[in-house]
Amino acid sequence: MGSRSAAAALTAALGLTGLLPVSPGTAGEQVYVTRFWHLHQPIYWPEWNSNGAQTGRVQYAWDSIVLKSSQTYGTGSGHPENDLEAIFGLDDRRAAYQWRPRDSLQLIDPAGGFQVSYSGSLIDDIRNLGANGQLGYSTSWWDGNRQARTWNTPSGRSRLDLVGFTYHHSLGPLLPKEVFRKELQIFKQAWWKAWNGNMDLSDHSKGFFPTEMAGPVEVVVSLLRVGTACPSRRAPNRPARASPIPLRDDRSRSPL
Secondary structure, eight states, X not given: XXXXXXXXXXXXXXXXXXXXXXXXXXXXOEEEEOEEEEEOOOOSOOSBXXXXXXXXXXXXXXXXXXXXXXXXXXXXXOSSOSOHHHHHHOHHHHHHTTTHHHHHHTTSOTTOOXXXXXXXXXXXXXXXXXXXXXXXXXXXXXXXXXXXXXXXXTTSOBSEEEOBOOXXXXXXXXXXXXXXXXXXXXXXXXXXXXXXXXXTOTTSOSOBOOGGGOOOHHHHHHHHHTTOOOOOOOOTTSOOOSOOOOOSOOTTSOOO
């Protein structure tokens, strides 16, 4: 397969036009693809927190590490059983959760950009680790993404789009509508606080990453009701905001 046909096949498989030139075509044509970072860790042990003064919420990562040995529930084994120090202490994760998207973005053409889905539960886990200075996370853990989201392409589009997501990485089509909307609302509150956004959410991304790429029409209706649009294709210099999702209830046609 030639380089042009291979690039075209890759673009077709992704279902996106995006940012980074893959190979030149004929008569000045150019094939573009986009890069998407998907970052998530769950709330590993949703028990009431008793580590420190914040006792009116569930445990985040550092809380669960501290409390693990006391959470045996008569089993003789600390909970959560997951090794959170190994999970969050991995060098690649430390970098990806703090500065790596910004540093990678600096290495590509100024007309290019990334989209990042960074779950709400991960935001709270990393904020908890950073506030306590643990496992290589600092109180400035958010600086990389905060800085990069202010960078624009020559056409004025954001080069780092931190798109909408469900707070817990929840699978939208399986949730009652009210629960799904609450997931979106909780995520947005975590989003603006982490990325130095506007409290009124006026600068919140219009994009959305559907968990496991599951995006039926019912999910789109809920997204639109909470102010999230789902455009699917972008021309060069215009970073894509989300993966393709059908915006009409017409099962006989392909998704937009």
